Structure formats: structure tokens, C-alpha cells
Amino acid sequence: MGNTVKQDTLVGLFVAIGIGSLFFMAMQISNFSGFSDEKSYTISAAFENSGGLKVKSPVVVGGVRVGRVIAITLDQKKFQSVVKMKIEAQYNQLPEDTTASIFTAGLLGEQYVSLEPGGMDDLLSDNSMIEITQSALVLEEIIGQFLFKDKDADSAKKE
Amino acid sequence: MIELLRQLGEKTRHSFAKLGRGSFFLMQIIMGTMDVLRRPALLSKQLYSIGVLSFFLISISGLFVGMVLGLQGYYILSNFGADEALGVMVATSLVRELGPVVGALLFAGRAGSALTAEIGLMKATEQLSGMEMMAIDPIKRIMTPRFLAGIISLPLLTALFSSVGVLGGHLVGVEMLGVDEGSYWAQMHAGLDVYDDILNGVIKSVVFGFVILWIALFEGYDAIPTSEGVSRATTRTVVNSAFAILGLDFILTALMFGDI
Numbered sequence: 001m002g003n004t005v006k007q008d009t010l011v012g013l014f015v016a017i018g019i020g021s022l023f024f025m026a027m028q029i030s031n032f033s034g035f036s037d038e039k040s041y042t043i044s045a046a047f048e049n050s051g052g053l054k055v056k057s058p059v060v061v062g063g064v065r066v067g068r069v070i071a072i073t074l075d076q077k078k079f080q081s082v083v084k085m086k087i088e089a090q091y092n093q094l095p096e097d098t099t100a101s102i103f104t105a106g107l108l109g110e111q112y113v114s115l116e117p118g119g120m121d122d123l124l125s126d127n128s129m130i131e132i133t134q135s136a137l138v139l140e141e142i143i144g145q146f147l148f149k150d151k152d153a154d155s156a157k158k159e
Numbered sequence: 160m161i162e163l164l165r166q167l168g169e170k171t172r173h174s175f176a177k178l179g180r181g182s183f184f185l186m187q188i189i190m191g192t193m194d195v196l197r198r199p200a201l202l203s204k205q206l207y208s209i210g211v212l213s214f215f216l217i218s219i220s221g222l223f224v225g226m227v228l229g230l231q232g233y234y235i236l237s238n239f240g241a242d243e244a245l246g247v248m249v250a251t252s253l254v255r256e257l258g259p260v261v262g263a264l265l266f267a268g269r270a271g272s273a274l275t276a277e278i279g280l281m282k283a284t285e286q287l288s289g290m291e292m293m294a295i296d297p298i299k300r301i302m303t304p305r306f307l308a309g310i311i312s313l314p315l316l317t318a319l320f321s322s323v324g325v326l327g328g329h330l331v332g333v334e335m336l337g338v339d340e341g342s343y344w345a346q347m348h349a350g351l352d353v354y355d356d357i358l359n360g361v362i363k364s365v366v367f368g369f370v371i372l373w374i375a376l377f378e379g380y381d382a383i384p385t386s387e388g389v390s391r392a393t394t395r396t397v398v399n400s401a402f403a404i405l406g407l408d409f410i411l412t413a414l415m416f417g418d419i
Contacts, residue, residue: 004200007207014211018315021322022361028344029250029325030351056352 039089040067041126045100045113050081051136052111053102059085059113066091069113085113096122102136111136181377184298188376191296191303201304209270209305210312214319216269217262221320224257225249225327232328233336242336246343247350249328250321254351254360255416258321260408263367266313267400271375274305275396278379279389287380302380306372313368314361321360359415366411370403 050072059067067087075082087094097118104111115130124130195202228249236242278301281287290297325347332338351357375396382392 008203010211011203011206014206014214015311015315017214018210018312018318021318022315024322025254025318025357025360026353029254029322029347030353030357 040086041089041092042070042084042086043094043124043126043128043130044082044084045130045133046075046078046080046082047100047102047133047135048080049135049138050083051102051138052104053083053113053136054110057110057112059087059115061091061094061115061117066115083113092123094124095120096124096128097132098124098130099132099134100130101134104137177381180381181373184302184377184380185373187298188302188306188373191299192307194299195303195307201300202308205304205308206312209274209308210316213266213269213312213316216265217316217320218323220261220265221253221258221323222327224261224320225253225324225329226331228252228257228324229328229331229336233332233338242332242338243342244346245328245332245338246325246345246347249332250325250347250351251356253321253324253328254356256408256412258317258324259360259363259367260404262317262320262364263313263371263404264401266309266316266368267371267375267404268397270309270312271371271396271400272393274309274372274375275379275382275393276389278302278376279382279384279392282380282382283384283386283389285384302376306376309372309375310365310368313371314364317360317364355416359411362415363408363411366407367404370407371400374400374403 053069053072055069055072057069058065059069067085069083070086071084073082073084074080083100094115095118097120099116099118101114101116102111103114118132229245232245232248233242236244236248278287281301287297287301290300329340329343333340333343378392378396378399379389382388
């Protein structure tokens with residue numbers, strides 16, 4: 001009989017450690033942030049060019065992550081990319097004239113949406129649209145502008 | 160020439176017949192699930208011999224795999240000055256691939272072969288027919304508890320493998336090589352997702368557990384009841400499990416991570 005009890009204890013210990021490591025993986029290794037799905041609101045912003053932005057890219061205000069990109073779609077009328085973002089409900093004090101820009105973390109890092117709050121009293125609510133946006137910087141465009149600018153300068157010199 | 164064709168046809172027919180017997184066997188095992196859940200003592204005994212006895216093998220292997228990942232990852236990443244990304248590299252490779260696959264390979268070698276040998280010997284010594292004589296269904300009494308215990312054990316063992324591996328990477332990377340502890344954990348947090356990475360890893364290990372147990376139990380049940388037959392069946396279990404794990408891993412990875 002004692003043998004069975006010892007065996008059951010060991011099995012219990014094994015299952016407990018196994019479930020413990022599942023929890024460890026969920027909590028410590030990954031970005032599991034509780035059941036935050038319900039407590040959030042969605043805003044969207046239209047960009048001329050969303051560059052390398054991806055679904056799940058972070059949305060930050062002043063360096064603090066407040067949400068994630070949940071969808072990137074193309075507006076067929078204006079040919080703009082519409083970026084939907086899910087913002088955590090605790091960050092509900094963003095003014096209506098907040099501007100959204102797409103930046104890159106470091107030279108080769110991932111792209112993210114940065115929100116810069118404006119000064120209006122009205123606040124952004126669920127499903128509202130950010131009007132003022134700044135597109136992602138595309139390296140080729142910058143290089144192109146740089147080259148053409150140089151050419152113009154050269155031809156001006158010759159004249 | 161005709162003889163060659165005849166042999167080829169016979170081989171094909173035999174392998175299809177085996178697959179058919181195996182599928183029927185699997186169906187019978189699954190139908191016995193309810194009866195086993197009513198007698199948890201049977202399950203507990205098998206959890207002990209399948210899960211608890213594999214515990215040390217899995218955790219020690221996980222520790223060493225994590226430590227090697229830490230060393231090799233540091234060596235490569237420091238070339239690019241990106242050794243802060245060591246944590247996310249170690250954790251991603253462990254949770255997505257190495258944990259489920261290496262864990263399952265070790266499990267097939269440790270528990271799968273033992274199960275085949277055990278059941279093959281039961282068959283050789285006519286214990287299975289003896290049970291049928293006593294009107295006890297050997298599939299419900301012997302196979303189903305082992306099957307369920309294996310499917311429960313492997314995901315837990317895989318989680319243990321990955322967790323210990325991450326700690327092993329921490330031991331080498333942070334304690335020995337001096338990677339910043341904060342960035343080791345923070346980059347890991349930022350880089351891994353609960354559903355995309357961890358849940359998919361768990362799904363992989365459940366699938367592997369299912370396949371390993373099916374192969375191991377069926378090879379034992381289907382073994383030729385001689386000492387040579389049992390030894391061949393044991394070999395086939397390990398070889399076929401390894402093939403099945405690696406092949407399925409490719410398919411599952413393509414399904415889960417193909418669009419990222």
C-alpha cells in the first residue's frame with residue numbers, strides 16, 4: 001500500500017512540475033499579459049505608406065508601449081494603407097488631434113507606430129480615426145530625393 | 160522479373176494491411192478512454208512508469224541543450240554585436256522546435272521502446288491471450304492507460320525541457336559570458352507570443368505524443384511473439400517514431416509558422 005502512495009505522490013509531483021513549467025513558459029518567456037483582450041479600444045490611422053509595419057507591431061506613446069497593430073488594409077478609394085490599432089483601455093486620455101507616425105527602432109530594427117498627443121480637450125474614442133499622420137520613411141525614396149537634389153544643384157552650377 | 164513484381168506487390172499489400180490493423184487498433188484504444196477514466200489508478204501507474212521515469216533524462220538533456228544554445232548563440236550573435244538577442248534566440252528555438260522535437264525523440268527512445276518491449280513480451284508469454292480467456296479486454300486494460308499516460312506526459316515533459324533549457328541558456332549566457340540579464344529576459348518577452356509560439360509548441364508535442372504512443376503500442380501488439388520478433392519490433396518503434404516525428408514536424412511547422 002505504501003508503495004502506491006509513494007508512486008501517486010511522485011506522479012502528482014511530476015504533473016505539478018509539468019504544469020508549473022507550462023506556466024513558466026507562458027508568464028516568464030512570452031508576452032502573456034493576462035486577459036487584456038476585453039479591456040481595450042480600437043483606433044485607426046491612414047498612412048500614405050505604411051512601409052514595413054506588420055500586424056502585432058507595437059504602438060508607443062513617448063516610448064511606452066500602449067497597444068499593438070491589429071490589421072493593415074488598403075483603402076481602395078484613396079489608395080492609403082489603413083492601420084488599425086488596439087490600445088489598452090487604461091491609456092484612454094489621448095486627445096483627438098493626436099498624430100501618428102511610423103518610425104524604425106534602430107537602423108535595422110522593427111517598425112512601430114508612435115503616437116504624439118496634441119492639445120485638444122476631446123479624447124479619442126473607440127473606432128475613431130487619427131487625421132494627422134506621417135508615413136514610414138522608405139530608404140529608396142530618401143536616396144532618390146538626395147540624388148535628384150544633387151543633380152539639380154549641379155545643373156544650377158553649370159548655368 | 161515477374162518474381163520481383165510479385166514481391167513488390169506483396170510488400171505493398173503487407174504494409175497497407177499493417178496500416179489497416181494499426182488504424183483499427185487505434186480506434187479500439189480511443190474507445191476504451193471512458194473506461195480508463197473511471198479507474199484512475201491504472202492511469203497513475205502508467206504516468207509513473209512513462210512520465211516520472213523520463214523526468215530526469217528530459218530535464219538533464221534540456222539543461223545541456225539550453226547551455227549549448229547559449230554558447231553557440233553567443234558566439235554567433237556577438238559577431239554582430241547583438242548578444243542582447245541571446246535570450247530570444249534561445250527561447251524561440253527551444254519553444255518552437257528543439258523542445259518538442261528533441262523531447263519527443265528522447266521520449267520515443269526512453270518510453271516508446273520500453274512500451275514495445277513490455278507489450279511484445281506480454282504477447283510472447285501469452286499474457287494478452289490469458290486476459291482474453293478471463294474476459295478482460297487487453298486493449299482497455301493494457302493499451303489505453305499507457306496511451307493516455309503518454310499523451311499527458313509528453314507535453315508536460317516538453318514544457319519542462321524548454322523551461323530548463325531557457326534556464327540553461329541563462330546560466331551560460333548571463334552567468335558565464337556576461338550578457339545583460341535584463342535584455343536576456345526582456346527581448347525574450349518581446350519576441351515570443353503565447354499563442355504563436357508556446358501554444359503551437361504544446362500542440363506539436365501533443366501530436367508527437369499521440370504518434371509515438373500509437374507506433375510503440377501497435378508495434379508491441381503486432382510483434383512476432385519470439386525474442387527476435389520483440390527485438391525487431393523495439394527497433395522499428397524507435398526508427399519509425401523518429402521518422403514520424405521529423406516528418407510531422409516539418410508539416411506542422413509549415414502549417415503553423417508558414418505565414419510569418
